[in-house]
Amino acid sequence: xxxxxxxxxxxxxxxxxxxxxxxxxxxxxxxxxxxxxxxxxxxxxxxxxxxxxxxxxxxxxxxxxxxxxxxxxxxxxxxxxxxxxxxxxxxxxxxxxxxxxxxxxxxxxxxxxxxxxxxxxxxxxxxxxxxxxxxxxxxxxxxxxxxxxxxxxxxxxxxxxxxxxxxxxxxxxxxxxxxxxxxxxxxxxxxxxxxx
Amino acid sequence: xxxxxxxxxxxxxxxxxxxxxxxxxxxxxxxxxxxxxxxxxxxxxxxxxxxxxxxxxxxxxxxxxxxxxxxxxxxxxxxxxxxxxxxxxxxxxxxxxxx
Numbered sequence: 572x573x574x575x576x577x578x579x580x581x582x583x584x585x586x587x588x589x590x591x592x593x594x595x596x597x598x599x600x601x602x603x604x605x606x607x608x609x610x611x612x613x614x615x616x617x618x619x620x621x622x623x624x625x626x627x628x629x630x631x632x633x634x635x636x637x638x639x640x641x642x643x644x645x646x647x648x649x650x651x652x653x654x655x656x657x658x659x660x661x662x663x664x665x666x667x668x669x670x671x672x673x674x675x676x677x678x679x680x681x682x683x684x685x686x687x688x689x690x691x692x693x694x695x696x697x698x699x700x701x702x703x704x705x706x707x708x709x710x711x712x713x714x715x716x717x718x719x720x721x722x723x724x725x726x727x728x729x730x731x732x733x734x735x736x737x738x739x740x741x742x743x744x745x746x747x748x749x750x751x752x753x754x755x756x757x758x759x760x761x762x763x764x765x766x767x
Numbered sequence: 768x769x770x771x772x773x774x775x776x777x778x779x780x781x782x783x784x785x786x787x788x789x790x791x792x793x794x795x796x797x798x799x800x801x802x803x804x805x806x807x808x809x810x811x812x813x814x815x816x817x818x819x820x821x822x823x824x825x826x827x828x829x830x831x832x833x834x835x836x837x838x839x840x841x842x843x844x845x846x847x848x849x850x851x852x853x854x855x856x857x858x859x860x861x862x863x864x865x866x
Contacts, residue, residue, distance in 0.1 A: 573853055587773045594777035597784075599808060604776050606815045611824055614772040618779065620811050625780040630795060630804055632787020642788060649784045705860030708835030711820035712856030715839055716849040718812045727809055734810035738817040743825055754814035758806035766799040 574601055574684075575691025577710050580701040581609025585692040592688035596681060597653055599717060600624040606710055607748040616748020623755055631657035638670045651677030726761055733757035835860030 578588035583605060591601045600621040607617035632639075632652045638660055639645040656677035663672035698704060722728060734754035741750035795801070820836045821827055835856035842852045 573849075583769060583773070587769055590773055590777060595780040597780050599812065600776065600780050603811060603815060604772060606819055608769065608772060610818055610822070614768060614775065617772050618775045620815075621776045622779045622783065623807055624811055625783040626804055627808060628780070628784045629787040629790070632784050633790065633792055633795060634787075636788050639788065645788050646785050649788055650781060652784045652787065703861065703864065705831070705835055705857040705862075705864065708820070708832045708839075708856040708860035709853055711816045711832065711836050712839035712853045713849065714812045714815045714819070715836065716843060716852045718809055718816065719843045721809055721812075727806070730806045730809045731813040734813040735817050738814040739821070739827065742818065742822045742827055745825075747824070751811060751814045751818060754810045755807060756810075758803055758810040762799055762802035762806055765802055766797075 573687075573691060573709055573713055574598065574605075575688040575693070576695035576706065577602070577609075577691075577713070578605045578688075579692045579695035580698075580706050581605040581710075583608070585689075585696060588688055588692040589685070592685045595621075595625075596650060596684065597625055597628055598684070599627075602710070602713060602717075603751070606714070607751055609710070610747045612746070612748025612751075616746065616752065620748070620751045620755075623752075627654070628652050628657075635660045635669070635673060638673055651681060653677070653680065655680050726765055730757050730761045733760065831860045831863035834863045 574592065575585075575588050578591070578601075579585065591604070595601055603624055604617045604621040607620060631654070632649050635652065635657050636645070639648045651674065656673050659676040660669040660673035663669045695701070695706070698706065701707060718731060722731060734757040737754045737757055738750040741753055745753070795804075816836070820832045821829060838859035839852040839856040842855045
């Protein structure tokens with residue numbers, strides 16, 4: 572539900588919110604796009620971080636492609652490649668149920684995610700002043716929870732701190748969306764440094 | 768404008784999934800590439816937290832949203848699920864604005 576409500580409060584229409592959940596179907600990218608658009612960013616500034624976050628799914632697809640049918644049918648199956656379905660497929664490889672786990676998880680998340688988006692967008696479009704109800708704090712809270720789940724080691728914390736620093740420095744001087752894109756430099760820098 | 772962004776994001780995100788079926792595995796195997804892909808979401812999402820909690824257009828601000836974010840962080844520290852963190856942030860922000 573949170574995505575639908577956030578998308579509408581960022582200025583997207585109900586149909587745009589639903590199109591993203593149906594066709595892009597990858598949470599972090601969708602949140603990034605509406606986050607940047609809501610902050611006043613342009614098309615390129617919004618789409619670029621969304622696509623960078625989507626690269627994760629390329630890796631997942633690469634990892635689970637042995638469980639999907641070959642192209643062209645596989646191209647349709649690949650739409651269900653997300654964090655949850657890939658994670659469950661990999662977890663069930665030893666038991667030999669990877670393909671079943673992938674589809675059950677994929678379809679379940681797809682149904683819940685899209686129903687939630689529709690309900691959230693409907694609810695969001697009936698709130699006349701989202702700020703008064705604190706809806707503008709929902710975005711940062713969701714992003715924080717998503718980061719929280721991914722930060723494990725000390726280097727993850729360094730990446731997050733660097734990214735926050737870059738963002739704070741750039742917000743006053745760069746156009747909306749650019750600080751988010753520039754924060755990718757933190758990921759590249761720490762990766763290069765770690766892989767020495 | 769918004770439809771263009773929505774269309775590009777949909778097409779791009781789907782293409783990235785299908786790309787995983789097409790690329791030779793060697794291409795994404797390097798240790799550095801793997802690390803960049805692991806760190807990218809952390810960097811971008813942190814940046815979005817900062818942008819949405821501490822700025823209004825191009826001005827840095829600390830307002831009720833900061834209290835909401837702190838409440839969310841607290842619930843996450845207590846291992847609460849995403850929905851609870853979200854609710855804490857919204858309720859605390861609204862209460863601070865009310866006060």
